[in-house]
Amino acid sequence: MLANIIDWSGRNRFLVLLATLFIVMAGIFAVLRTPIDALPDLSDVQVIVYTEVPGQAPQVVEDQVTYPLTTAMLSVPKSKVVRGFSFFGASFVYIIFEDGTDIYWARSRVLEYLNFASGRMPKGVTPQIGPDATGVGWVYQYALIGKDKTLAELRSVQDWFLRYQLTKAQGVAEVASVGGFVQTYQVTVDPGKLRSYGIPLMKVAQVIRDSNRDVGGRAVEMAETEYMVRGKGYLRGKADIEMLVVKSDKGTPVLVRDIGRVELVPDERRGVAELNGEGEVVGGIAMARYGQNALEVIHNVKSKIEELQSGLPAGVTVKTVYDRSDLILRAIDNLKRTLLEESVIVALVCFVFLLHVRSALVAILMLPVGVLMAFIAMRLLGMNSNLMSLGGIAIAIGAMIDAAIVMIENAHKHLERLPPEHSTGDRATAMMDACKEVGPALFFSLLIITVSFLPVFTLEAQEGRLFSPLAYTKTFSMAGAAMLSVTLVPVLMLLFIRGKIMPEAQNPVNRFLIWVYRPIIAGVMRWKKSTIAIALLALLVSLYPASQLGSEFMPTLNEGTLLYMPASLPGMSITKAAELMQTQDKIIKSFPEVESVFGKAGRANTATDPAPTEMFETVINLKPESEWRPGLTMDGLIAELDKALQFPGVANAWTMPIKARTDMLSTGIRTPIGIKVFGKDLDEMEKLAKQIEAVVKAVPGTTSAFAERITGGFYLNIEPDREQLARYGLAVGDVLDVIGTALGGEMVTTTVEGRERYGVTVRYPRELRSDPQQIAREVLVPTMDGAMIPLGQLAKVVVAKGAPGIRTENALLSAYIYVDIRDRDIGGYVADAKKAVAAQVKFPPGYYVTWSGQFEYMERAIEKMKIVIPFTLLSIFLLLYLNFRRITETLIVMLSVPFALVGGVWLMWLLHYNLSVAVAVGFIALAGVAAETGVVMLIYLDHAWEAVKVTCRAAGRAPTVADLYAAVMEGAVERVRPKMMTVVAIMAGLLPILWGTGTGSEVMSRIAAPMVGGMVSSTVLTLAVIPAIYALVKQWRLKRGLE
Secondary structure, three states, X not given: OHHHHHHHHHHOHHHHHHHHHHHHHHHHHHHHHOOEOOOOOOOOOEEEEEEEOOOXXXXXXXXXXXXXXXXXXXXXXXXXXXXXXXXXXXEEEEEEEOOOOOHHHHHHHHHHHHHHHHOOOOOOOOOEEOOOEEEEEEEEEEEEEEOOOOHHHHHHHHHHHHHHHHHOOOOEEEEEEEOOOOEEEEEEEOHHHHHHHOOOHHHHHHHHHHOOOOEEEEEEEEOOEEEEEEEOOOOOOHXXXXXXXXXXXXXXXXXXXXXXXXXXXXXXXXXXXXXXXXXXXXXXEEEEEOOOOHHHHHHHHHHHHHHHHHHOOOOEEEEEEEEHHHXXXXXXXXXXXXXXXXXXXXXXXXXXXXXXXXXXXXXXXXXXXXXXXXXHHHHHOOOOEOHHHHHHHHHXXXXXXXXXXXXXXXXXHHHHHOOOOOXXXXXXXXXXXXXXXXXXXXXXHHHXXXXXXXXXXXXXXXXXXXXXXXXXXXXXXXXXXXXXXXXHHHHHHHHHOOXXXXXXXXXXXXXXXXXXXXXXXXHHHHOHHHHHHHHHHHHHHOHHHHHHOOEOOOOOOOOOEEEXXXXXXOOOOHHHHHHHHHHXXXXXXXXXXXXXXXXXXXOOOOOOOOOOXXXXXXXXXXXXXXXXXXXXXXXXXXHHHHHHOOOOOEEOOEEOHHHHHHHHHHHOOOOOEEEEEEEOOHHHHHHHHHHHHHHHHOOOOEEEEEEOOOOOEEEEEEEEOHHHHHHHOOOHHHHHHHHHHHHOOOEEEEEEEOOEEEEEEEEOOHHHOOOHHHHHHHOEEEOOOOOEEEHHHOEEEEEEEEOOOEEEEOOEEEEEEEEEEOOOOHHHHHHHHHHHHHHHOOOOOOOEEEEEEHHHHHHHHHHHHHHHHHHXXXXXXXXXXXXXXXXXXXXXXXXXXXXXXXXXXHHHHHOOOOEOHHHHHHHHHHHHHHHHHHHHHHHHHHHHHHHHHHHHHHOOOOOOHHHHHHHHHHHHHHOHHHHHHHXXXXXXXXXXXXXXXXXXXXXXXXXXXXXXXXXHHHHHHHHHHHHHHHXXXXXXXXXXXXX
């Protein structure tokens, strides 16, 4: 069939070229339209339920809000894990879904279950669903800077002007504010005056609430005109609130200003932002919607900011503090350069081996068409161009032109054999014969490379999302190349291969190769069994470096931006957090490699940021590496920064923004390894966590181990004395209402001022609620008959310790231990640490521990590979069999696969690379390529042997062992050029990836290393061992008269 296709293409050249033109046009369109990103989105599908419970302690939030919500969400279909976070004043429930779940389907299901759960919420608490942003959606962050504006004014500009306008930018899911002060009106009441006027505190709140509304009174018709009636009662500022009447005593009104003062104050805040160590700023975070093109979203936000610049108050500017588009453009430029380098190198290889420019053009023209076919497929599948999808094309480039090279080379050989006075028709026939001779086998070998990559498609979760774009594009490129090798290549050969062609015997490159290779093969043929024994020995020796290789889940991608995430002890006040962060930022900014530092303590005003106050996230933008001090690497810089930032009670952790978000989302752990302790009592869990922390710190390779202090928060508990309450005829609710208002300052209403909205709260003066004694003495509770009783007579006021924040997983309490390691591979480290913990920590019933972090994915990937790799080898075997239709030949080629691994393992060992998913992908790709070189070798050995048999039969004698050796010499030595061409083309195509240093090279070089090393050993094997095995097998068959 394939021979017929080649024939048809040769006859219908115009049609083939026209089809190619269409493909090129569609491909260029696809390239221009394909969205660009740095990495595929690795985050899981997540839906967040966010509930604000102002002023409530974590334990209250957990009991009343988070627990009912998490239990309701456990049964949401396709949900993998439900994580609950209860912080001071807020509850977050993260529902993480299985791979491939549609986010909008997931959101609608969560809403369905939320309807059922919201009936169980306390009065006035309404859970809401978070934005439809992806887990790594924080694509752009900015800071508002205005020298002559207060933080409160800047926050108002951000909240009421910038935020809403930027949300409208195409592709933005939400814009969150962080830092600065939110203004509120606070009515600070004097309890002494309340007592003398006999006014309960709740009355003040009620009056303010009732006095703030506008009403409509339909319409009135006067003089044929309609007038709409409006009753205006909105509070429009401080003066309006002061004039409200709380009580009228014998005709004398008591106003709000008579019993307290009204002031504009900053609301309580749970997040601070800081820039360059110069002081607090107001920041904003733009989040990309799920499935949107990150580059486009950033571009839209920036152009919207440009547009709004004129509307900002004088002197206020917007400064970018994190912009992912730099990383995206750097990564893509780097890959484009690599692709170009590869194409040039591959073109040079063709030219050097053939020394005929027109022939080299056939391969060079085929290459871009194949790449464009891959882009068309990417566009149709809705994939975007990123490091991985372009990387797939990059690894494939060398192998893509293999078929073209061998066909051209074979055509040269056929043309050499033509008589000197041949016609054009003879040339065309000779070339078509050459194509048909090797075309089908080459088509199969390209198909083998394609199939060998199928295991990568079976990876799941994070590693699947990372590598499936690479697998797709490599498969499309190879499939495209296979199609072109039997359609376009023959046509291009007929068009281009003209004029005088240098005979193979005169080609200096070829003469050199034969001169080197002939004595080798002569030796191999003399000592066939010894050759095979040496090869097996090499295989055994490689077990040493293989056992020395460490393992990691993924090499870290250098994003060019660092994220410093120190963890400090809980209970830190927001003021102290701001001060500490400013000191840290100042130190970081003093490093010459640092461009800017943007620190965030606590959380931004969004459902996507469940961070307690003591959690800092500092984004460090670095200058280009060319401006760094000579010899300084990223690891070196981190080590220097780490040394400079040693604060007591602060544990440092260094990561990169995208990586940190992905890790925290998928496992909830922001370090490579995390240990989760589950149980039912927080105190007991903390004890266990501290024990595990101590044990793990002693394991070699640990740089830091930090058990979260889950009971380190400080509480002021007010416990009503029920006997006393009964004596005064009071209910527990009466006391709690007073506590909520007097101390908590519940928001009673919201003022409407143009486009802006500010809350109004009623509260006791600060000096009367600053310590337990004051609270017991000065806070008054009104009884039924109007008497005012101090709180201390009705309740106990005590200081206690408790949870600063409560974290649950699938409705079980959990405590995390973060472990950071250096100079050790994750796999080996976890095995040691598990042993140590099992030996030294005793778990009471109802408590257990799980290991998590990157290591979780590694285990999963290994399990998957155990099933898939044997399956792939079987598929390769089947394809080889379909090609050769003989078991012996198929087995000979299959044997070349393990030998290919030898070089890969040694090169990895020399480069000090760890085994990772990227390396596994490289080895999988290598298996296909190694099989292909074996196929090429066998094609020529078979051709030579068939030719010898024909000659012998013509002479009327049976072929002998001497004939067999002559055939092997002819097939191996005389045809060394095409074999070396394919190998050199593949290797030359991979070298720019292996040597690359730009963005993304960390992952790409790990894929290229096993392939380059493996190509070296598989070439040695193909050229020496396969002829030996072939000769032995055929010799055995000759003796039995089977040939």
